[in-house]
Amino acid sequence: MLLKNILVPYDGSPLSKKALELAKDIARNFNADLKLLMVIPVYYPISDSVFSGTAVMNYQQVVKALTEQGEKEMKKITEKCREEGTKAFYKIIHDDVSNAILKEVKRSKIDLIIMGSRRLTGVASLKRLGSTARHVSEHATCPVTIVH
Numbered sequence: 152m153l154l155k156n157i158l159v160p161y162d163g164s165p166l167s168k169k170a171l172e173l174a175k176d177i178a179r180n181f182n183a184d185l186k187l188l189m190v191i192p193v194y195y196p197i198s199d200s201v202f203s204g205t206a207v208m209n210y211q212q213v214v215k216a217l218t219e220q221g222e223k224e225m226k227k228i229t230e231k232c233r234e235e236g237t238k239a240f241y242k243i244i245h246d247d248v249s250n251a252i253l254k255e256v257k258r259s260k261i262d263l264i265i266m267g268s269r270r271l272t273g274v275a276s277l278k279r280l281g282s283t284a285r286h287v288s289e290h291a292t293c294p295v296t297i298v299h
Contacts, residue, residue, distance in 0.1 A: 154181040158261040160252050160283075161187045161241075163224060166267025170298040171228070174265040175237045185232060186259055187241040189221045190251040214245055249286040256291055264295045 159174045161167045171187070178185040191214055225241040232239035244251050256264065268284040288295040 152262075154178075154183045154262045156184050156186060156259055156261045156263075157181075158186045158188060158252070158255060158259065158264045160248070160264070160266045160287075161189055161225070161228070164267060166298055168267075170265045170267045170296075171232075173296070173298060175232055175235060175239075177263070177265070178237045178239075179235075183238075183262070185237050185239040186255070186261070187225060187229060187232075187239065188252065188255050189225055189241065189243045190248045191217045191221065191243065191245045193245065193247050218243055218245070249283050249290075252283075252287050253290055256293060261293050263293055264291055266295065266297060268297045268299055 154177065157174050157178050159167070159171050161171060174185055177183070194210055221243045225243060229239045229241045242255070244255075246254075252264065252266075255261065264287060266284055266287065284295075284297050288297060
């Protein structure tokens, strides 16, 4: 299998960091590009609520702050990847997380997704993945590696 483009959905969580470490090794071994994707989730305030106007204004401020914070983190992570010999790029988008990942797979011709899953315990860990990891693994047009 020839790998040219590897996608890592990254949110700074311990499991996304673990997925990134694996992805860096694979990308270096295959001389592949590593694409980091940070998705700021979409929130839809209730439109007929007395608070909806304030919620939208505050939400726009939250999205702006998250984007600025994400930009700093992604620049730092991408630079570290490059220093370690991995060709790395990043993108930050504001969208539904699962759908954003799947859209990026098509747009960037991704060959492999490496992502973390929610860390569930007990019976829950046997029954399901996190909803995002499950949705992506069920609908992706390329292989998906899920890191636990």
